[in-house]
Amino acid sequence: MQYLPNVIFVILLIAGIGFFVRNVSKLKRNIFLGKEESLTDDKPQRWKNMAMIALGQSKMVVRPIAGALHIIVYVGFVIINIEVLEIILDGIFGTHRMFAVLGPVYDFLIGSFEVLALLVIVAVIVFWMRRNVIKLKRFFKPEMEGWPKNDGNMILYIELVLMVLFLTMNGADYQLQQMGADHYAAAGAFPVSGMIAPMFEGMPIPSLVLLERTAWWLHIAGILFFLNYLYYSKHLHILLAFPNTYYGKLTPKGQFKNLQSVTDEVKMMMDPDADPYAEPAEDAAVPDKFGASDVQDLSWVQLLNAYTCTECGRCTSECPANQTGKKLSPRKIMMDTRDRLEEVGKNIDANKGEFKDDGKQLLNDYITPEELWACTSCNACVQACPISIDPLSIIMDMRQYLVMEQSAAPTDLNNMMGNIENNGAPWPFNQMDRLNWSKES
Amino acid sequence: MASELKVPTMAEFFASGTVPEVLFWVGCAGSFDDRAKKITKAFVKILNKANVSFAVLGTEESCTGDPAKRAGNEFLFQMQAVTNIEVLNAYEIKKIVTACPHCFNTIKNEYPGLGGNYEVVHHTQFLKDLLSEGRISMEGGSFKGKRITFHDPCYLGRANGVYEAPRDLIRKLDAELIEMKSCKQRGLCCGAGGAQMFKEPEKGDKDVNIERTEQALETKPEIIAAGCPFCNTMMTDGVKNKEKEDDVAVMDIAEMIAAAEDL
Ligand code: SF4
Ligand code: SF4
Numbered sequence: 001m002q003y004l005p006n007v008i009f010v011i012l013l014i015a016g017i018g019f020f021v022r023n024v025s026k027l028k029r030n031i032f033l034g035k036e037e038s039l040t041d042d043k044p045q046r047w048k049n050m051a052m053i054a055l056g057q058s059k060m061v062v063r064p065i066a067g068a069l070h071i072i073v074y075v076g077f078v079i080i081n082i083e084v085l086e087i088i089l090d091g092i093f094g095t096h097r098m099f100a101v102l103g104p105v106y107d108f109l110i111g112s113f114e115v116l117a118l119l120v121i122v123a124v125i126v127f128w129m130r131r132n133v134i135k136l137k138r139f140f141k142p143e144m145e146g147w148p149k150n151d152g153n154m155i156l157y158i159e160l161v162l163m164v165l166f167l168t169m170n171g172a173d174y175q176l177q178q179m180g181a182d183h184y185a186a187a188g189a190f191p192v193s194g195m196i197a198p199m200f201e202g203m204p205i206p207s208l209v210l211l212e213r214t215a216w217w218l219h220i221a222g223i224l225f226f227l228n229y230l231y232y233s234k235h236l237h238i239l240l241a242f243p244n245t246y247y248g249k250l251t252p253k254g255q256f257k258n259l260q261s262v263t264d265e266v267k268m269m270m271d272p273d274a275d276p277y278a279e280p281a282e283d284a285a286v287p288d289k290f291g292a293s294d295v296q297d298l299s300w301v302q303l304l305n306a307y308t309c310t311e312c313g314r315c316t317s318e319c320p321a322n323q324t325g326k327k328l329s330p331r332k333i334m335m336d337t338r339d340r341l342e343e344v345g346k347n348i349d350a351n352k353g354e355f356k357d358d359g360k361q362l363l364n365d366y367i368t369p370e371e372l373w374a375c376t377s378c379n380a381c382v383q384a385c386p387i388s389i390d391p392l393s394i395i396m397d398m399r400q401y402l403v404m405e406q407s408a409a410p411t412d413l414n415n416m417m418g419n420i421e422n423n424g425a426p427w428p429f430n431q432m433d434r435l436n437w438s439k440e441s
Numbered sequence: 442m443a444s445e446l447k448v449p450t451m452a453e454f455f456a457s458g459t460v461p462e463v464l465f466w467v468g469c470a471g472s473f474d475d476r477a478k479k480i481t482k483a484f485v486k487i488l489n490k491a492n493v494s495f496a497v498l499g500t501e502e503s504c505t506g507d508p509a510k511r512a513g514n515e516f517l518f519q520m521q522a523v524t525n526i527e528v529l530n531a532y533e534i535k536k537i538v539t540a541c542p543h544c545f546n547t548i549k550n551e552y553p554g555l556g557g558n559y560e561v562v563h564h565t566q567f568l569k570d571l572l573s574e575g576r577i578s579m580e581g582g583s584f585k586g587k588r589i590t591f592h593d594p595c596y597l598g599r600a601n602g603v604y605e606a607p608r609d610l611i612r613k614l615d616a617e618l619i620e621m622k623s624c625k626q627r628g629l630c631c632g633a634g635g636a637q638m639f640k641e642p643e644k645g646d647k648d649v650n651i652e653r654t655e656q657a658l659e660t661k662p663e664i665i666a667a668g669c670p671f672c673n674t675m676m677t678d679g680v681k682n683k684e685k686e687d688d689v690a691v692m693d694i695a696e697m698i699a700a701a702e703d704l
Contacts, residue, residue, distance in 0.1 A: 251550070252546075252549075252550050252600060252601050252602070253599055253600045253601075254546040254550055254595075254596050254599075254600025254601055255546070255550035255551060255600075256510060256511075256551065257554075258515070258519065258551060258554045258555060259515045259519075262515045262516050262519050263519060263554075263555065265516070266516070266519045266520055266523055267523075269520075270520075270523055270524075290515065290516075291513065291515075318627065320629050320630040320632065320649045320652070320653075321643070321645070321649065323629070323649075323652060324645045324646055324647050324648065324649050324651075324652050325644075325645035325646030325647065326642070326643045326644065326645035327643065327644075327645075328643070370643055370644075373640070373643060374642070374643040374645075375635050376595070376630045376632060376633070376634040376635040376637050376649065377511050377595075377634050377635030377636075378595040378599065378630035378634050378635070379595060379599045379600055380595075380599065380627070380628075380629070380630065382599075383599050383626050383627070384627075396511070396513065399511075399512065399513030400513040400514075400515055401513075402513055403512060403513035403514050404513065404514065404515065404516060409512060409513065409514075410640050410641075412639055412640035412641060413512045413636060413639060413640050415639075416508060416509075416512070416636065416639035416640075417508075417509055417512065417514050417517055420504045420506070420508070420509050420517060420521065421517060421520075424469075424502075424503030424504050424521070425469040425472070425473060425503070425504050426469055426504060426508050426638075426639055427469065427473055427474075429472075429473045431500055431503065432500050433472075433473075434467070434472045434473075434499055434500050434502055435448070435450070435472070435497065435499040435500060436472075437467075437471075437472060437478040437481055437482065438446055438448035438482075438485075438497075440478070
C-alpha cells in the first residue's frame with residue numbers, strides 16, 4: 001500500500017506521455033502528407049535563425065508590450081521545467097524535494113521560479129485583458145470566432161491555474177517546514193508563496209499536508225493535460241516554432257520559386273533540336289498538377305507552417321488587403337490550411353490509413369478565390385510573422401492552380417497575360433514601339 | 442535644359458564591337474506608361490550628364506514576366522524569362538540597372554535559376570554609387586528644406602532589403618525626410634503589386650492606394666517620393682482622389698535629382 005502513490009503516479013505519467021507521443025506521430029504523419037521539399041542548405045544560417053527567432057524571440061519584440069509579456073511567459077515555461085523534473089522524480093521515488101541537496105543553489109532556483117510564476121500570472125492577466133476587455137482588433141476578425149477564441153482563453157486559464165497551484169503547493173510546503181512536519185525538511189526559498197503562507201497559520205498539519213499534496217498532484221496532472229491539449233491548440237507553437245524557424249525561407253522574400261516541371265517543359269519547347277513528335281522519355285516524371293488546390297499539393301514545410309501558426313494575427317494586421325476591408329486574411333489562410341489538414345488526417349484514420357475522397361478541398365471549401373486574388377504579394381505578412389511562417393507561398397500556389405489548371409483568372413488578368421504573350425508587355429502596345437519614349441520630347 | 446537624349450541600344454554597341462558599363466532595363470511601364478516614361482527620361486538625363494556608358498535593349502526587351510508569375514501563370518513567366526535571358530546572354534550582359542523594383546526583383550532573384558546571372562541594381566542604388574564615386578554631384582537646389590516622405594516599394598524594400606539608398610539620396614538633396622507611420626519593413630503596399638495593377642481590386646472598405654496616400658498625407662509632405670513606376674501611379678491617383686494634386690507632388694527620386702540639377 002505504501003507504494004500506491006508511486007504506482008498511480010507512474011501510470012499517470014505513462015498515460016500522459018503515451019498520448020502525447022501518439023499525437024506527435026499523427027502530427028508528423030499529417031505534415032508529411034505534403035510534397036517533398038529539400039531544405040538542407042546553409043545549415044549554419046538555419047541554426048542561427050532558430051536561435052535568434054525561436055529561442056531569442058527576436059521578432060516578438062517588434063510589438064514591445066506583447067513581446068515583453070511573451071518573453072516572461074516563455075522564460076517561465078522553460079525554467080519551470082526544471083521544477084517539473086523534480087516533481088516527476090519525486091513522484092516516481094516517493095521522495096520530497098529531491099533537488100534540495102543543491103543547498104543554496106536550490107534556494108535560488110525555487111526563489112526564481114516563484115518570482116517568474118508571479119510575473120507569469122501578471123502577464124497572463126494582461127493577455128486576457130487584451131483579448132477580452134480591451135478587445136484588440138486583431139483578435140476580433142471573422143476567423144477568430146468559436147474555437148480559436150476559446151482556445152486562446154483556455155491556454156491563459158490553464159497557465160493561470162498551473163501557476164496558482166504551484167504557489168499554493170509551495171506556500172503550504174513552507175508552512176509545513178516552519179512547523180517542522182515530518183517529511184518536510186526545510187529547503188528552498190519562498191519569496192512569493194511565503195506571503196501566502198500566513199493564511200495557512202493555525203491549520204493542523206494533516207490538513208496542510210492534504211493541501212500541499214492536492215496542489216502537487218493537480219499541478220503535475222495539469223501539466224500532463226496541457227501537454228496533450230497542445231495538439232488540439234494553436235499552442236503547438238511552443239514546440240513547432242523551433243523546426244519552423246529552422247526551415248524558414250532563407251532566400252530574399254521577393255524570390256518566388258521557379259517550378260521545375262514548367263522549366264523542363266519550357267526548355268523542351270525552346271530547344272530547336274527537340275523533336276516535337278518524340279515519345280516522352282521513359283523516365284520523364286508524370287506531369288504534376290500545377291499549383292495547389294488541396295493540402296496534399298502543398299509542401300511539408302507549408303503544412304508545418306500551418307500547425308505552427310499561433311493565430312496571433314500579426315500578419316493580418318499588417319496586410320494591406322485586410323486593412324482596407326477585403327476578405328483576405330493571411331492568418332485565415334494558415335488556419336484554413338490546418339483545419340483542412342486535420343480533416344484529411346481524420347479521414348485517413350477513419351479509412352484505415354487511406355484517404356477517401358470526401359468531395360472537399362482547401363480551395364473553395366475553405367479558401368475562396370476572392371481571398372486569393374486580393375493579395376498584392378507585398379510580403380508584409382511574411383515579415384510580420386514572429387515565427388517565420390509564409391502565408392504568401394500558399395496563396396501563390398493556389399493562384400497557380402486557379403490559372404494553370406482551371407484558367408480561372410479574373411478577366412482583366414487574362415487580358416494582361418494575353419498582352420504579355422502577344423506583345424511582350426502587359427498592355428496592348430507593340431513591342432516595336434518600346435523605344436518611342438527616347439524620341440518623344 | 443532639354444538637350445537631346447542619348448539612348449544607345451545594345452545592338453549598336455554590339456555592332457561597334459564595344460560593351461557598355463551597364464544595361465539599363467527600362468521595363469514595360471518605363472517604356473509605355475506616360476507617367477513612367479518621364480522617370481525613364483529623367484534617369485537617362487542623369488546617365489548622360491554623368492557620362493555613363495549604358496545601353497538599352499529597346500525593341501529586344503520584353504516583359505520580365507513578373508505580373509504573369511504573380512498572377513499564377515508560371516508557364517508564361519518562364520517563357521518570358523527564358524526569351525529575355527537568351528537575349529541578355531547573347532550580349533554577354535554583366536550588370537543591369539532598372540528603375541522598376543519588379544524587374545529588379547525578378548531579374549535579380551528569379552532569373553538565376555533559369556540560367557540568367559547578372560549583377561542587378563536598382564536605379565537608386567546606382568545613383569548613390571555614382572554620387573559616392575564623384576561621377577555626379579548633387580545640390581538640393583529647389584528641394585532644400587522641403588518636406589519629403591518616401592514610400593517604400595514592397596519589391597525593393599521588404600522583398601530585397603533595400604531601404605537606405607533612396608533615403609540617402611533624398612537627404613543629399615538637403616530635403617527634410619519625414620517617415621510615414623508605416624515605413625521600411627512595415628511599409629504599406631501601394632496596392633499595385635502581385636498583378637493588382639492590371640485588375641480591379643476586390644471588394645472592401647477602400648482601395649489600398651487611398652489608405653497609403655492617407656498615411657503619406659498625414660506627414661504633411663510637399664513631395665511624396667517613390668522609387669517604382671507602379672507606386673508612382675498608385676500614389677498619384679491617391680493624391681488626385683484626395684484633391685491634393687496642387688499641394689503635393691508625387692515624384693520618382695530620379696526625377697527629383699534631374700530637376701535639382703536642372704537637366
Ligand atoms: S502578401 Fe498578400 S496576404 Fe500577405 S500581407 Fe501582403 S497582401 Fe496580405
Ligand atoms: S501566420 Fe504568423 S503572424 Fe500570422 S497569425 Fe500565424 S503566427 Fe501569427
